[in-house]
Amino acid sequence: MKSTVEHLSPTRVRINVEVPFDELKPNFDRAYRKLAQQIRIPGFRPGKAPARVIESRIGRAPILDEVVNEAIPTKYMEAVTTSELRAIGRPDIEVTKIEDGDHVAFTAEVDIRPDIDLPDFGDLSVAVDEVEVTEEEVLEQLDELRARFGTLTGANRPAQTGDFVSVDLTATVDGEEVEDAKTTGLSYEVGSGNLVEGIDEAIVGAEAGESRTFTTKLLAGEHAGKDAEVTVTVQSVKVRELPEADDEFAGMASEFDTIDELMADLRERLRRVKRMQQGVQARDKVLEALLERTEVPLPEAVLEAEVESRKHDAVHAFDHDEERLAEFLKSQDKTTEEFDAEVRADAERSVKTQLVLDSIAEKENVGVNDNELTERIIYQAQRFGISPDEYVKRAQESGQLGAIFADVRRGKALATVVRRATVTDAAGNAVDLEELFGRVEEPAEQPPVEEAPAAEIAEDEAAVGEGAANK
Template sequence: MKATVDRIEKNTVLLEVEVDQEQFSQALNDAYRKVVKNVNIPGFRKGKAPKRVIERYFGKEALYNEAVEAIIPDAYMKAVEEQNIFPIDQPQMELVQVEEGKPVIFKATVTVKPEVELGQYTDLELVRPVIEVAEEDLAKELEALQNRYAKLINLDEGQVQDGDTVIMDFVGKADGEEFAGGKAQDYSLQIGSSSFIAGFEEQMVGMSSGETKEINVTFPQDYHAENLAAKDAVFTVTVKTIKRKDIAPLDDEFAKDVSEFDTLEELKEDLLNKLKLNAETQVQQSLEDQAVDKVVANAEAEIPEVMINAQIDDMMSNMEHRLMAQKVSLDDYLKFTNSSREQMRAELRVDAEKAVKTSLVLEAIGKALSVEATEEEVNEAFENLSKQYNQDAEILRKIMKSQGRYEVFVEGIQREKTVKLIIEKSNIVEQAAAE
C-alpha cells in the first residue's frame, strides 16, 4: 500500500491511497465467495456457480463494489496512521481507479485536528489570592448545621415569619379567570425561599393559621407561560398550618447529635480544618484558572466548525442527562424557558469554542513538555474513582474501555499534569491584602 498526503486548506488534507493489485484480487475472490453463497443461478447448485457466471448475471461492478467496501476502510485507517494525521470527521471518499489487474486508487478529503501555534506558556505571572478563614465563616457553618438539623414545630398560635414553612391552599386568577398551575391544596412553602412570584411570600408574612387573604402579584415579563407574562394576578391564599424551626443550642449535646464528636470544641476544630482545606482548594483552583486562561489567550488555533458542533452536542447531551436525573425532559425544559434547541446551541457556542481551544492548547503544551500519564497515576486515579462510586477499580476500567472512554480518562490525567507543570514553571506573586 502507498499513501501520500497534501494539505489543501489549513485544517483539510487530501489523502491519496493506492492498494496493490494482489490485495484487490484477493478481495475480489473473497467477494465472489460471499456473493455465490447467497444466490441461486439456474443450472447450478447454490454456492457452486463459477465466477464468470456470477459476473454475467450481476455484472463485474457488483463484485468490485463488494471488494472495494472490504478493503478501503482498512486501507484508509492504515494510511491515516502511516501519515500521522488526526481526522476529526468522516472523510469524503473518491474512487479514482477500480479495475481488475490494477491497483485500487482512492482519494479521501479529510478534516484534521488543527495545528496550534503556542504562545508563552512558561514564566507566566500568576497571582495567589489571599483567602482567609475568619470566625464569622465558622459561625456560618455552625448556623447552617443548626438549620439543617432543626426540627419543624407546628405553631398553635402566632403569625407567619420569614423562614417559616406554611401549609396552604391557594387559587390564582388572572383577568378574573383561573389559570393552569395556579391552584393547589396542602402546598408546602418556605417563606423567604423565593420559590413563588416576587412579592407573594412577603405578603404572607403576618398571616395567622386559618386566615384567608388575597395576594396581588405581577408575573415577570419573561415568564415561561406567554399567556401570563407581565399580567397581574390575584391569589386567594388560606394558611392551614405554620411550622417553625426549633433550633438546638450550640453545646456538646448538639455536637454529639450532628457529628461523631463528643464536644462542641472538637466539632469546631473539624469544621475549621475543612474551611481551611476548602480555602486552599480555592487558591489552587484560582491559579489553575489563571494559568489556563493565559496560555489559551497566548495561543492561536483555527477551530474547525465540526469540532465546535461536536462539543455543543456533548454539552447538550450532558444537560439532557442532568435533566433526566430530575425527571424533566429537555423538550419540557425548553418549553418552560420559552427557548428552542437552536437557541440553546447558539448560546452554548462561545463556551464550546473556548472548551475546544483549551483542550487543543493544553494537549499541545503537554506534548511540548513531554507530559505522559504513568501507569501508577492511572491506577491511582481509578482507585480514587472506585471509592467515589463504591465499585471495583478494575471493573470501572473495563467499563470505560468497553464504552470507548478509557483514552479520554487518561487524557484527563495528562491534562491535569500539564496544568500543574505550567504553574510550577510560572512566577507566582502573593495578592496584596488590600486586594
C-alpha cells in the first residue's frame, strides 16, 4: 500500500491511498464466503459455490463493492498510523479509482490535532481565596445538624420565613389549567426558594386555609417560559423546634461525647471542604491562564460537530421543539442569535481545552491505568444512581468508553500543570495543593504508563478533574 499526505491547513489533511489487489486477497476470500452464504446456486450447497461460479451468477461489480467497503476502513487506519497523524473526527472518504486486478485508490480528508506550542507551566501564576473558617460558619453547620433532629409543631399564626407549610397548588396559562403544575399536600419550607419564583412572598403572612394568587414564569413542562397565574392554598403552618446544643445532643447526633468536640469536628470538616474548593478554584484559574497563553487553531469539522451537539442537547430539553426553546430564550431576554453565539463560544473553548490537554498528556506521557478508569466509572455511576456494570453497558452502547478514558487523562494532564504553576492565596501566601494534586514531579524521559504522575490521587481527581474539558 502507498499513501501520501497533503496538509490542507494546520488542522486538516488529505490522505491519498493506493492499495494493490495483491493486498486485497483476504478481503476477496471473505467477500466470496459471505456472498456464497447469501445466494442459492443449483448444484451447490449453501456456502460451497466456487468463486468463478459466484461471479458468473452475480457479476464482478457486487464483489468489488463488498471488497472495497470492507478494506477501506482498515487501509485508512493503516495510512493514519504509518503517517503518524493525530486524526480526530470522522474522515470524508472518496473512492477515486478501481482498476480491477491492479489497484484501488481513495482519498480521505480528516481533521488532525494541530501542533501546539505550550507555555512553560512554571511561569503560570494564579491567586485563589484564602482558607478561613469563621465561627458563624461553624454555628451554621451546627444549626443544620440540629435541624435534622428537630421536631415540627403546629403554629397558630400566619406563616413566616423558616416555617414549614403544607400547601395545595394550581396554575393556569391563558385561562387554561396546567395539569402538571397541580399538586396537593406539598410540604415546603418557606424561604427555601425550592419552588417557583414568587411563592415565598405569597405564603408569608398567610394563615391556614388562606389562598393567594401570584404571577410567575413556568420553568419546565409544556408551558415553559410562559406567564402563569398560580394559586397557593396554605393548609397548615408548623414551626421547627431545635434541640439544645449541649453535650447530650453531641452524644445523640455524633460519635463525640461533648459539644466542644463536635464543634471542633465541624470546624475541621469545613476546613477540608474549603481546601477542596480552593483546589477547584486553582484548577479552573490555571486552566484559564493556560488557555490565554496558548494559541490553538481549531479544526473546523470538530468545532461544528461540537456546536451541533450542544444545540441538540439544548433543544432536547424541550422535546426537540424549537419553538418552545425560542419561547424560553425570550423569557430570559435572550435572542436566538445571542444563544447561537454563546453556544459557539462555549464550543470553541471546549474544543480548545481538549486539544491543549491532549497535547499536554502526550508531552508529559500521561497514562491511565485500570484502577483510575474503574474509579471514574464508579464515580460516574454513583452520580447517575446506577450500578457500575449498567453504566459501562450504556457507555459501550453509546460509544462513550473512549470519551471516559480521555476525560480521565485530561484531568491528570491538568493536574500536572496545576502542580507546577505558582498558586498563592489573596494574602500572597503560597498554597500547598499537594493534598489534592500530589507533589510536584519532573517527568522521567519515558515513564511507564502505570507510574504516571498523580496515579495515587485518582479518586480526588475524579472530582477535581471532572468536566475540566467542558468548562
